[in-house]
Amino acid sequence: MKKKVSDFINYNQYFIKFIYALIVLNILALILESYDELRTKFSLAFYFFELFSVIVFTLEYFIRIWVSDKTKEDKRERLNFAFSTSGIIDLLAILPFYLPFIFPFDLRVIRILRLFRLLRIFKLGRYSSSLKTIQYIFKETKAELTITIFVTFVLMILSSTLMFYIEHDDQPEQFSNIGDAFWWSIATLTTVGYGDVYPVTGLGKLLSGVIALIGIGFVALPTGIISSAFISRIQTKKKSKECNCPHCGKSIDI
Numbered sequence: 417m418k419k420k421v422s423d424f425i426n427y428n429q430y431f432i433k434f435i436y437a438l439i440v441l442n443i444l445a446l447i448l449e450s451y452d453e454l455r456t457k458f459s460l461a462f463y464f465f466e467l468f469s470v471i472v473f474t475l476e477y478f479i480r481i482w483v484s485d486k487t488k489e490d491k492r493e494r495l496n497f498a499f500s501t502s503g504i505i506d507l508l509a510i511l512p513f514y515l516p517f518i519f520p521f522d523l524r525v526i527r528i529l530r531l532f533r534l535l536r537i538f539k540l541g542r543y544s545s546s547l548k549t550i551q552y553i554f555k556e557t558k559a560e561l562t563i564t565i566f567v568t569f570v571l572m573i574l575s576s577t578l579m580f581y582i583e584h585d586d587q588p589e590q591f592s593n594i595g596d597a598f599w600w601s602i603a604t605l606t607t608v609g610y611g612d613v614y615p616v617t618g619l620g621k622l623l624s625g626v627i628a629l630i631g632i633g634f635v636a637l638p639t640g641i642i643s644s645a646f647i648s649r650i651q652t653k654k655k656s657k658e659c660n661c662p663h664c665g666k667s668i669d670i
Contacts, residue, residue, distance in 0.1 A: 422483040477506045576601035605631035
């Protein structure tokens with residue numbers, strides 16, 4: 417019985433598509449609910465849809481805990497699932513609905529808790545092979561991305577410190593400390609160029625131009641790392657679906 421239920425929630429295409437659609441509709445409802453006129457006009461519909469979603473996700477969560485030990489009663493297997501990434505995401509997706517009934521929260525806190533409904537989008541990772549591929553790529557390139565982020569952070573610290581000492585005398589309000597200069601560094605290094613903080617001295621403009629040019633390369637670097645890993649992963653998956661014909665020896669797809 418437990419194995420049949422496990423196979424149903426993990427491999428039944430109708431159930432997977434139903435949960436997939438429900439998650440997408442929840443994200444859409446969260447967006448539409450942010451409009452005052454829609455929230456006021458369809459408040460009852462939003463509430464019952466949320467109630468239905470929570471019931472479904474709660475049942476799914478407890479069923480997954482129940483079948484996580486497969487065929488034998490092993491509490492360790494259930495605890496492993498409960499504290500796994502998927503288990504925590506499943507719990508956080510339903511917990512905000514129940515907390516106000518257990519603890520008397522301020523209304524502002526309840527509004528913040530409702531934002532946790534957005535975590536339901538991460539449940540898609542269990543059902544989408546594309547998201548699983550992206551997750552695998554991030555794991556594979558974790559070291560390279562960490563180094564890139566670290567070097568970028570060091571560069572932002574150096575550039576904001578230099579800009580503070582260059583521009584502080586001319587713009588004491590805009591560059592009052594290194595922390596304020598750090599915002600300029602982020603906007604310039606990421607080539608966003610927000611424009612609320614900018615240098616006015618010649619040396620400051622020169623440094624800003626150099627940082628902006630360096631930023632183009634550093635923003636493109638993580639993209640190149642992820643793209644390379646993605647192409648490699650796709651090629652590996654494609655090769656794994658190929659085999660040789662035992663008669664003629666030619667490569668065939670399976």
